[in-house]
Amino acid sequence: MPDFRVRGHQYRVLVSALFCITLGFLSTAVQGTDLRTITWDDLRPKQAAFEDPFEELKGAQLVDLGLVARIRNKRDSGLRMSSDERDELAATEKKLTAQGIDINGLLARRAEITAKRREAAQALVPELDGANVRIAGYLLPIEFKGDKVTEFLLVPFVGACIHVPPPPANQIVHVRYNEGFKTRGVFAPVWVNGAMATRLSRENLHLVDGAADVSVGYRLVAKSVESYRQ
Numbered sequence: 001m002p003d004f005r006v007r008g009h010q011y012r013v014l015v016s017a018l019f020c021i022t023l024g025f026l027s028t029a030v031q032g033t034d035l036r037t038i039t040w041d042d043l044r045p046k047q048a049a050f051e052d053p054f055e056e057l058k059g060a061q062l063v064d065l066g067l068v069a070r071i072r073n074k075r076d077s078g079l080r081m082s083s084d085e086r087d088e089l090a091a092t093e094k095k096l097t098a099q100g101i102d103i104n105g106l107l108a109r110r111a112e113i114t115a116k117r118r119e120a121a122q123a124l125v126p127e128l129d130g131a132n133v134r135i136a137g138y139l140l141p142i143e144f145k146g147d148k149v150t151e152f153l154l155v156p157f158v159g160a161c162i163h164v165p166p167p168p169a170n171q172i173v174h175v176r177y178n179e180g181f182k183t184r185g186v187f188a189p190v191w192v193n194g195a196m197a198t199r200l201s202r203e204n205l206h207l208v209d210g211a212a213d214v215s216v217g218y219r220l221v222a223k224s225v226e227s228y229r230q
Contacts, residue, residue, distance in 0.1 A: 002136075002189060002230070035193065037134045040156045043170050043218060045123045050116050053106060061101060064092050069107055121168030124198045124217050133220070134193035135173070136228055139183055142205055148180025153205070153214070158187045169200055169215035177222040189228035194220045 057065065071089045075081055081089075096103055138158055143151035154173040166172065175192055183190075197219040205214050 002228070034132050035134055036131060038128075039135070040137070040171055043125060043128070043173075044120075044168075045125050045170075047123075050120060052113055052117070053109065054113060057101070061096065061099065064096055065101070065103065065106060068092055068096070068103060069110075072107075121170065122200055122215070122217065124170055124200060126198060128196045128218070129198040131196050132194070133196045134191060136189065136191050137173070138187040139181070139190050139225075140187060141183060145180050147182055149183050150178060150180045151176050153216075154190075154192055154220070155187075166212075166214050169217035172214065172216045173218040173220050174203075174216045175220045175222050175225075177225050181225040184227070191224075191226045191228055192220060192222050193224055194222040196220050 054062065068089060071081065071085050074085070075089075093103060135154065137154040137156055139149065140153040140155055141149045141151075142153065143149070152175050154175050155167060156171055157167070173192075173196075175194075177192075177194075181190070198217065199219060200215070200217050202213060202215045205212060
């Protein structure tokens with residue numbers, strides 16, 4: 001099954017690797033006079049990219065760094081530490097240092113990197129506002145009319161918004177399709193084309209596994225929705 005994300009460290013979510021297949025997709029092309037076939041990478045402004053030192057760390061290293069931060073915070077707050085915690089902190093700091101990890105440098109940049117990640121996640125491409133586009137992704141139903149889906153989120157990987165944290169706002173498209181699409185199930189791969197609108201909003205959406213607050217960067221009124229064919 002295809003994964004419509006473009007590979008890259010910037011938007012890699014550690015836990016999603018348990019649920020998502022990582023493959024490349026199609027390059028941007030022009031079809032007809034005004035219909036653009038776009039990829040998920042086209043929804044992220046190039047200037048939003050930044051150097052994220054945490055993306056170079058392995059999963060186990062991130063876990064260890066989080067443990068160090070937690071125990072140090074407890075210590076620096078004046079709370080009593082157990083002997084086991086002191087031993088665990090010393091051992092973990094020694095292990096990370098031996099791996100060449102700059103513990104103090106990384107922890108000092110946490111707030112900065114968090115802010116940059118948030119800014120990058122919400123950055124939209126204004127040129128897409130009003131554009132007639134065609135994009136492939138996975139359909140996550142929101143509203144039905146009979147047995148047809150009339151409103152859904154288009155997302156770049158299986159499990160988004162349900163099994164794992166939601167993608168960044170600029171990697172979610174909120175689609176309305178009045179005609180309705182008879183889906184084969186949750187996360188069916190589809191092609192969607194229609195008029196795109198750029199508008200950042202945070203909404204409480206009733207998804208298949210319950211309500212959830214999701215930040216959405218793009219909206220699309222679909223002219224057609226078709227099952228995915230490569």
